[in-house]
Amino acid sequence: MFACRPKLTFYSGSLIVVSAILLLLAACSSNGGNHKFTVAFSQCTGGDDWRRTMSTEMKRELSFHPEIEFIYSDAEANSEKQIAQIREMMKAGIDLLIVTPNEVEPLTPIIGEVYESGIPVILVDRQINSRKFTVHIGASNFEVGQNAGSYAAALLKGKGRILEIAGLPAGASPPIDRHNGFIDIISHYPGMQLVGKFYSAGEEERQLLRDSTIDLIYAQNDFMAREAYEICKKLGIEKRVKIIGIDGLSIPGAGMEMVDKGIIAATVLYPTGGQEAIRTAVDILEHKPVLAEQELLTTIIDSTNIRITRLQNEKVTAQQADIDRRQRKIEEQELIRRNQSRIIWSVSFVLLLSLILGLVLFYALRNNRKISRRLAAKNAEIELQRNQLIELGQQAREANEEKVNFFTSISHELRTPLTLILGPADEIMAHPRLPVSVRSQLGLMKKNAMRLLRLVNELMDFRKIEQSKMKIRAAEQDITAFVTDITHAFAAVVAKKKISFEVKSQVEGLKVWFDVNMLDKILFNLLSNAVKYTGEYGFIHVVINRIEGEMVSVRVEDSGVGMEPETMEHAFDLFYQGEDGRNK
Numbered sequence: 353m354f355a356c357r358p359k360l361t362f363y364s365g366s367l368i369v370v371s372a373i374l375l376l377l378a379a380c381s382s383n384g385g386n387h388k389f390t391v392a393f394s395q396c397t398g399g400d401d402w403r404r405t406m407s408t409e410m411k412r413e414l415s416f417h418p419e420i421e422f423i424y425s426d427a428e429a430n431s432e433k434q435i436a437q438i439r440e441m442m443k444a445g446i447d448l449l450i451v452t453p454n455e456v457e458p459l460t461p462i463i464g465e466v467y468e469s470g471i472p473v474i475l476v477d478r479q480i481n482s483r484k485f486t487v488h489i490g491a492s493n494f495e496v497g498q499n500a501g502s503y504a505a506a507l508l509k510g511k512g513r514i515l516e517i518a519g520l521p522a523g524a525s526p527p528i529d530r531h532n533g534f535i536d537i538i539s540h541y542p543g544m545q546l547v548g549k550f551y552s553a554g555e556e557e558r559q560l561l562r563d564s565t566i567d568l569i570y571a572q573n574d575f576m577a578r579e580a581y582e583i584c585k586k587l588g589i590e591k592r593v594k595i596i597g598i599d600g601l602s603i604p605g606a607g608m609e610m611v612d613k614g615i616i617a618a619t620v621l622y623p624t625g626g627q628e629a630i631r632t633a634v635d636i637l638e639h640k641p642v643l644a645e646q647e648l649l650t651t652i653i654d655s656t657n658i659r660i661t662r663l664q665n666e667k668v669t670a671q672q673a674d675i676d677r678r679q680r681k682i683e684e685q686e687l688i689r690r691n692q693s694r695i696i697w698s699v700s701f702v703l704l705l706s707l708i709l710g711l712v713l714f715y716a717l718r719n720n721r722k723i724s725r726r727l728a729a730k731n732a733e734i735e736l737q738r739n740q741l742i743e744l745g746q747q748a749r750e751a752n753e754e755k756v757n758f759f760t761s762i763s764h765e766l767r768t769p770l771t772l773i774l775g776p777a778d779e780i781m782a783h784p785r786l787p788v789s790v791r792s793q794l795g796l797m798k799k800n801a802m803r804l805l806r807l808v809n810e811l812m813d814f815r816k817i818e819q820s821k822m823k824i825r826a827a828e829q830d831i832t833a834f835v836t837d838i839t840h841a842f843a844a845v846v847a848k849k850k851i852s853f854e855v856k857s858q859v860e861g862l863k864v865w866f867d868v869n870m871l872d873k874i875l876f877n878l879l880s881n882a883v884k885y886t887g888e889y890g891f892i893h894v895v896i897n898r899i900e901g902e903m904v905s906v907r908v909e910d911s912g913v914g915m916e917p918e919t920m921e922h923a924f925d926l927f928y929q930g931e932d933g934r935n936k
């Protein structure tokens with residue numbers, strides 16, 4: 353029962369740990385990890401409406417492709433930064449690169465490098481100086497320029513002064529192509545004159561607008577067209593100067609609205625290609641055939657078609673909003689489904705865990721019961737043995753009792769004949785003319801009879817000790833005289849063995865309280881042993897010292913063999929005999 357407890361804790365502990373790990377794994381696998389492809393998009397700059405519209409289109413299309421992990425970076429119109437960002441993306445390990453190169457020359461090598469490393473490249477909007485890319489998506493900027501040129505020629509009836517505001521940076525492909533396309537058309541009209549080309553509506557253009565008669569401004573995007581309009585308004589020439597912009601975004605305040613409000617004469621539609629870029633990326637990744645050059649359509653939007661274009665656009669925007677709403681709903685549902693499946697997983701897992709725990713518990717309890725049964729059997733066995741021991745002890749005590757009783761009664765019986773032997777022996781010895789040999793024989797008889805009597809008395813004393821009936825009968829006596837008197841009994845034997853036998857007392861004449869009989873027996877026993885085990889020419893000293901007050905110590909010292917420590921431990925055990933066979 354007790355041995356099983358730690359086992360149980362160990363099982364449950366490890367099961368809890370295992371379950372926590374599995375739950376974590378389940379959570380991780382349902383969180384992410386289902387992306388199949390990584391598509392990187394390097395945008396030359398993200399800070400204007402046209403590029404934001406491009407990103408929105410991309411995101412909308414991406415929401416249909418959860419298998420794609422999308423990485424976005426904004427080079428903030430800095431070619432070096434864009435090169436570094438593309439290099440980073442390449443290192444991170446991407447499956448496809450979409451890029452709008454900030455400038456033609458600086459970006460051509462790195463894009464070629466990516467393409468040659470085996471990563472498909474989609475160029476959007478802007479071009480590079482080589483064919484090292486997979487697909488180009490975008491409207492023809494040359495055509496955009498031509499559209500603007502044709503519209504300007506029609507507006508000015510082939511005659512007038514034109515100011516061009518080109519997009520930045522100058523090294524990008526759209527400003528160059530848009531300019532060339534425009535020139536391509538107006539060069540056919542000798543009456544049309546490009547009086548200036550600038551890259552922003554700055555102080556110089558203001559001056560030019562102030563000083564000369566400008567009939568038309570060709571702005572390479574709608575944002576710059578608005579700036580040009582603001583300047584004309586300030587100069588009070590906004591009614592006379594016609595403005596053509598590019599982009600034609602449908603969002604509030606952008607190109608279409610400007611045309612509708614008559615702020616600008618026209619805008620050339622320049623689609624972003626965001627949606628097409630993602631669709632093409634998916635096709636490439638799925639190894640479907642794609643067109644290497646995907647030219648997007650462009651057209652002029654002016655007062656004649658703005659209404660219908662805006663209407664159509666609003667419809668498309670509304671439909672897109674609807675699609676977005678549905679998409680969000682689908683995403684919500686997907687989230688709910690994923691959460692539900694996670695809960696189902698967790699619940700099933702907990703159930704499984706409980707089942708395993710239940711089984712472990714069941715086996716542990718079964719084991720416990722087995723151990724308890726075994727322990728109970730062992731207990732019963734021990735109990736039985738204990739009872740047997742008690743019984744044996746009882747029997748031993750009874751046997752001992754009988755033995756002692758026997759010895760006591762024998763002793764009683766022996767005392768009378770012994771006194772009867774000693775009495776006549778004393779009387780005979782008192783006779784003055786007893787032959788020497790008889791006297792000595794008689795002395796021997798008396799000595800042995802006395803020894804027998806002492807043994808008998810000891811047996812009876814033993815009985816008394818057993819029954820705690822042995823009382824101390826103390827009297828005040830001279831201890832040194834008493835001890836010295838006892839030593840006289842050993843005088844003959846020590847003289848024979850040439851033993852130096854002395855009583856050394858510090859308390860001559862001192863009277864102390866003691867039981868004469870008991871001390872006699874103790875000393876007699878000690879001295880008998882000392883004499884017995886002390887060799888010839890040895891010594892026996894009885895040393896009497898004062899301890900404190902009326903207490904004295906009596907010590908027997910000898911040059912005998914002494915006792916082993918283990919023998920010493922049993923010195924007071926009844927009838928114990930050491931290994932050397934000495935009596936205690």
Ligand code: FRU
Pocket residue numbers: 397400402403477478519526572573574598599622
């Ligand atoms: C925005 C923009 C657009 C233009 C395009 C050309 O950054 O200037 O207005 O049509 O880039 O790359």
